Amino acid sequence: MEGKIPKPTIKRLAVYYRCLENLIKSGKETVSSQELGTYLNIKASQVRKDLSYFGEFGKRGIGYQTRRLLDGIAEILGIKRTWNVCIVGAGNLGIALANYPGLSKGGYHVKVIFDNNPAKIGMKLQNGLIVEDLKNFEKVTKEKEIHIGVITVPAESAQQVADIMLSSGIKGIINFAPVKLSIPKKIPVEEIDISLTFRALSFQISTQKNQ
Ligand SMILES: NC(=O)c1ccc[n+]([C@@H]2O[C@H](COP(=O)([O-])OP(=O)(O)OC[C@H]3O[C@@H](n4cnc5c(N)ncnc54)[C@H](O)[C@@H]3O)[C@@H](O)[C@H]2O)c1
Structure with a gap:
């Protein structure tokens, strides 16, 4: 799957990952693409497009579960392993x-x-x-x-x-x-x-x- 994901997206995934870690630390359980976009100065449509590369994690009206999204990105970026x-x-x-x-x-x-x-x-x-x-x-x-x-x-x-x-x-x-x-x-x-x-x-x- 990683071969198909454009390099700029992979780089942004690492940025989403860092942001999600901080959100989880502050107790946030869900986040919308709009919120993620605002935190990171990235358009919400770009956030949705980036995250769609590895399946649909977001729910309309609720957004993404931060922990699940973090784990999904970790899997793709190979962060779970050392x-x-x-x-x-x-x-x-x-x-x-x-x-x-x-x-x-x-x-x-x-x-x-x-x-x-x-x-x-x-x-x-x-x-x-x-x-x-x-x-x-x-x-x-x-x-x-x-x-x-x-x-x-x-x-x-x-x-x-x-x-x-x-x-x-x-x-x-x-x-x-x-x-x-x-x-x-x-x-x-x-x-x-x-x-x-x-x-x-x-x-x-x-x-x-x-x-
Ligand atoms: N990309 C960046 O953002 C960034 C920032 C700073 C420095 N740099 C670059 O990083 C490199 C290192 O910078 P520095 O300030 O640490 O330099 P430095 O001179 O302090 O260290 C270089 C080290 O490489 C060793 N070395 C030289 N040739 C070697 C070889 N063939 N095999 C093994 N070791 C060898 C030297 O003995 C020295 O210890 C430079 O190319 C510099 O331009 C890049």
Whole structure:
């Protein structure tokens, strides 16, 4: 089913998920598409369309049961299961991600972090992880049953790291390096570039009226 759902919808499902968690925490048992849309600044028609991709959960006049909707989205996004994650690049970003508790709360467990710099290998992070030598990537990721690889090395090293991940059987990659990876095998890759978000925001500010 996931193959048929457009990527922007999948991204919005993750946003609905976060919103539903907060609604449930505040004791809300049902929510309408209109309410969800207002909370998230998304049109109610878009919310209904997104949620219709995985069956009809809403009831006219009542809306969606928050718990049931949360569970349904969790199923689709693979949130119900846990995922083992490795990070390559124990620099500013890699260490910050490895130490970020929010990832494991969401089911994404950083099991290992690698680097190729001898000065970094063996270093102990705040969360107790020890930086491993990239040379042992395949062996360690197999032992720790890693599913997801995160690339936080400089742009010039990212392709080489992606190639190692591919040949070691990693199932999906999140790439923070500002470079387009060439991935011959068909595995999913998500590119994250915070500067694009800044650009989008500065564009919106500069095109606002009265600026
Ligand atoms: N996408 C974003 O939003 C975003 C934000 C910040 C940084 N970045 C990018 O993330 C990357 C890391 O940034 P940083 O500030 O953490 O850099 P950094 O220099 O602090 O860390 C990079 C680390 O990668 C290691 N490394 C280099 N080549 C390697 C290789 N071939 N194999 C294994 N390890 C290797 C280095 O030893 C170092 O520890 C950069 O590409 C940067 O442009 C992206």
